[in-house]
Amino acid sequence: MKDKEDYLKLCDVSLWPAEIQNRKISVTLPKFTPDQFALVVRNVPLEFAAEHVMEEVRKSATSVDKLRMIIYPYQRTTNDFRFIVSDLKEYNGLINLGHAGVGNKLCTITPYRPANKITFCNKCWCIGHIRSRCSSMVQKCRFCLEEYNQGHNEICTKQYKCAQCHENHYSLDANCEIIREYRRNLNKAVKKATVEWKIKLPEVDTRQSLINQQFKPALDSFPPLPGASAQRVYRPTAWKTTASTSTQIFNQTAPVDITNQQLFDKICCHLDEKWSKVNDHITNLKSKVKxxxxxxxxxxxxxxxxxxxxxxxxxxxxxxxxxxxxxxxxxxxxxxxxxxxxxxxxxxxxxxxxxxxxxxxxxxxxxxxxxxxxxxxxxxx
Structure with missing residues (x-):
């Protein structure tokens, strides 16, 4: 896969055949959406809860899902929320728009840059190693860290206990001091390795869809085929050449790529026409009253x-x-x-x-x- 469009085509069940070499197949879709479809709405006031932010952002994109607040290791005066946009058209629309209204404020929308992944073990729930290199002899419960056997669900207290600091929270909680320290050291190590050119971070292409749309070949720019110059090929016009009135502009579907200044000019023109009609109507009423x-x-x-x-x-x-x-x-x-x-x-x-x-x-x-x-x-x- 090269981009998001390839991923969506891969997940489209209608494009897959029902049989391959006379064998019936079934397509199993992934249970999660990759981070490449994630966006962040930034600088949201603290008084807005996640449910309210979800409702406000869904007014701009209906496919918004899995919105959750980003936890930072320091105190902030505003909150940032990460969410998934599964529809590619709505994703590009939010990227091009650059903001979304939350309450009475326009909040910036940017692509989500995934954080450096921490290494943890899902057997003992400690950080710094993976399951295949774990020294624990038994599988531990992710809640109480007791041995997880066949009848453990009936006796588990469901009370969290951290495998790092042994406090009453989840073992991979972002607010855990040990987890925070581990992330800080990890970010420093990644930054140092990037500066020393030991690793290269992938570049996030936020304008991929625009770049793909920029190349539109003109049919007249290609040389004609031999013997085809005498033939007249009818091509219907793609757009109407007649000028549209202000009323038609507001009734028809507006283009996606429109600047705020163009929209403001159209609204002003529409209001000027309506205002002149109102003035004429008021003048007629005055004459009738006289x-x-x-x-x-x-x-x-x-x-x-x-x-x-x-x-x-x-x-x-x-x-x-x-x-x-x-x-x-x-x-x-x-x-x-x-x-x-x-x-x-x-x-x-x-x-x-x-x-x-x-x-x-x-x-x-x-x-x-x-x-x-x-x-x-x-x-x-």
Missing amino acids: GNEKAGLETRKNVSCLVGLVKLSITDIIPPIVKLAFSKDTKVKKEVEKSTELIKDQLQALYVDMELVGMTTAMKDIEEAQEQIDKPINSGT
Whole structure:
């Protein structure tokens, strides 16, 4: 395997044959994902737990899995979290993006550089040697370090005991002082061997996918085949040449490789168009409101003239006629009183609805006219 793409092809069950030399085969996939698919989200504030960081990072890549905090041998003001991205497209997308939002902060994302592996024995759980060179005669339990036999699971206390310092923690715990000292010495030895050119560390190629995508051969750059120059080969255009509007830009799927400045320019252009439409709509509404105000003023003016005519009729025309009618028939008085009350109620309602100026004076004039109508009748009786 040369790169991550080869590894993914190797793990693709659909690419494997069902039989080889007339023998059925079954593909057993690895139980873990290699460190080449691991990334690190750095400088995460201490108040964010691993579960919350997992949810935030999964908003950028859905294939994120196995997120855990990186333990350092010194105190830090922020935390770093290592996680696996099994999808190569999402892996390259996070590398190109370079950051992910966690809470209200943009945290840097970098490739994971594996630490130097410590040598330990899974028989006695001590460091510094492997199982084949262990001097212990029995297999020990990784919890309590007692002899691990057939019935040990029933009697094991499941209480951790360190094989290095005999404290109550896992034998390979990163917080163990002996483990920390072993790692420091190991890192110094590896660094010294690297400087002396005794070993060479592998280079981490973080732009492998981009390099592979840079070479795109142009069909017109190759010489034509003999006799093929006269033939016209139809090749459909790969991209639409028509200009897209701002609305189409936001509706269609955005390209993966887009800079923040390009995205910002598109958003500004889209907002400018929307803002101009909003301004036009507001201008139309203002013109309609002004027209309605003008019509309202005309209506109020007409109603005021009507009230003046009603006032003139009540004060100057109706009282003389009523005085003559009351001297002959008292039934007319009741009808006139009823009509007068009805006119007062209607004018009062009109005053409340229209808030007309001078309506109170008109109501007082009506009451004075009613008093003038009642005086002759009372004196006659």
